Amino acid sequence: xxxxxxxxCFRNVAARRGNSLLFAGLNFDLTGGDLIWLQGPNGSGKTxxxxxxxxxxxxxxxxxxxxxxxxxxxxxxxxxxxxxQDPLDTELTVSQTLNFWTDMYNSxxxxxxxxxxxxxxxxxxxxCGKLSAGQKRxxxxxxxxxxxxPVWLLDETATMIDSGGEHLFHSILSDHLxxxxxxxxxxxxPVQKIGATASRLVLGAA
Amino acid sequence: MDALIARDLRLAGxxxxxxxxxxxxxxxxxxxxxxxxxxxxxxLRDMAGGLIWLALLFSLILKVSDLFQRDMMTGMTEQIFLxxxxxxxxxxxxxxxxFLIHLIPLLIIIxxxxxxxxxxxxxxxxMTLSVLVAAPALIFYVLMxxxxxxxxxxxxxxxxxxxxxxxxxxxxxxxxxAESADSSSLYSVEIKALLGLxxxxxxxxxxxxxxxxxxxxxxxx
Numbered sequence: 001x002x003x004x005x006x007x008x009c010f011r012n013v014a015a016r017r018g019n020s021l022l023f024a025g026l027n028f029d030l031t032g033g034d035l036i037w038l039q040g041p042n043g044s045g046k047t048x049x050x051x052x053x054x055x056x057x058x059x060x061x062x063x064x065x066x067x068x069x070x071x072x073x074x075x076x077x078x079x080x081x082x083x084x085q086d087p088l089d090t091e092l093t094v095s096q097t098l099n100f101w102t103d104m105y106n107s108x109x110x111x112x113x114x115x116x117x118x119x120x121x122x123x124x125x126x127x128c129g130k131l132s133a134g135q136k137r138x139x140x141x142x143x144x145x146x147x148x149x150p151v152w153l154l155d156e157t158a159t160m161i162d163s164g165g166e167h168l169f170h171s172i173l174s175d176h177l178x179x180x181x182x183x184x185x186x187x188x189x190p191v192q193k194i195g196a197t198a199s200r201l202v203l204g205a206a
Numbered sequence: 207m208d209a210l211i212a213r214d215l216r217l218a219g220x221x222x223x224x225x226x227x228x229x230x231x232x233x234x235x236x237x238x239x240x241x242x243x244x245x246x247x248x249x250l251r252d253m254a255g256g257l258i259w260l261a262l263l264f265s266l267i268l269k270v271s272d273l274f275q276r277d278m279m280t281g282m283t284e285q286i287f288l289x290x291x292x293x294x295x296x297x298x299x300x301x302x303x304x305f306l307i308h309l310i311p312l313l314i315i316i317x318x319x320x321x322x323x324x325x326x327x328x329x330x331x332x333m334t335l336s337v338l339v340a341a342p343a344l345i346f347y348v349l350m351x352x353x354x355x356x357x358x359x360x361x362x363x364x365x366x367x368x369x370x371x372x373x374x375x376x377x378x379x380x381x382x383x384a385e386s387a388d389s390s391s392l393y394s395v396e397i398k399a400l401l402g403l404x405x406x407x408x409x410x411x412x413x414x415x416x417x418x419x420x421x422x423x424x425x426x427x
Contacts, residue, residue, distance in 0.1 A: 085281040087285050
């Protein structure tokens with residue numbers, strides 16, 4: 001199953017935090033198969049770019065827009081966002097959580113398969129609050145798979161995952177790109193393997 | 207929408223501290239009032255309607271800061287908004303959950319408290335009925351305040367000041383409806399006024415809740 005044709009466009013975008021200008025004149029396009037790796041020190045505006053791309057922020061200047069099958073679209077149709085928080089209900093079990101998101105995204109994805117891919121197949125009845133930090137991140141990966149959205153916006157998703165998990169993250173991400181998906185990834189650490197194909201967007205200190 | 211309500215119910219079931227304190231507060235408020243007013247049966251009976259309504263309002267206001275705050279802080283609300291769920295459905299689902307989790311326990315206990323205060327059974331049911339009729343207005347105003355304050359960690363006191371002006375008309379007509387419902391017909395003027403307040407609360411509340419949540423999502427940088 002391939003993902004629909006899509007495009008995320010930043011045109012001459014400027015953003016500000018408080019009184020300081022973070023960046024200005026930012027232009028890029030993200031389309032099927034693209035991976036853009038956002039780099040830059042803390043406070044340089046990586047999260048701001050991701051939140052602009054998710055439609056959570058409105059640019060100070062310029063324009064951010066989304067296309068799906070060459071038609072104008074809203075982020076609610078094509079974007080999956082993972083912030084540096086884990087939006088999980090500590091009381092609910094792993095499978096309850098994923099069932100909830102399957103309903104929210106109105107997704108056709110197979111939950112069991114997504115759990116296996118994320119390496120959580122034996123944790124279905126465990127409460128999310130009992131998972132370790134790394135396992136929570138894996139659950140977040142499973143939610144990304146469930147969303148079946150073409151554009152993934154990832155904020156430090158690979159942190160706190162063990163080396164096996166990191167390998168898993170890279171294989172999930174490269175599968176996503178092969179299916180015609182795209183991703184905008186903010187990370188401090190180098191993105192192994194697939195990192196070679198990634199475009200880099202390096203932000204200076206604000 | 208079912209999934210949203212089911213999630214709220216599961217969370218409430220797993221964490222009693224999210225709703226039980228509101229119920230206990232209601233009971234304690236009545237108990238303390240009885241001690242303060244004294245055991246004179248006639249006075250208690252006359253004051254019962256007002257006391258029950260006051261206890262109900264305070265118990266609901268007590269919940270305001272929790273209703274959206276946790277989901278807003280963990281990033282859950284923005285994920286739900288981004289998932290493409292209709293925002294109208296989201297707000298209605300939340301209102302239904304608040305009714306089921308916070309208001310139903312109060313509705314059940316009101317006739318019991320009424321009996322303790324010396325109300326006739328019919329008067330007790332009239333109390334329950336008046337609260338039931340006013341429920342949508344109570345819920346939407348409380349949710350509106352909760353949405354506006356969803357990113358304020360110490361919003362408790364502001365919440366009281368913000369929500370009270372909206373709740374006062376409901377209090378006025380609610381108390382009057384409870385008193386008239388046992389003497390005259392079910393469709394008293396007060397009940398009609400409450401129904402009107404419900405409509406206003408929905409037409410003002412639903413867009414305001416969505417706008418406030420969006421504004422709070424946009425605030426994070």
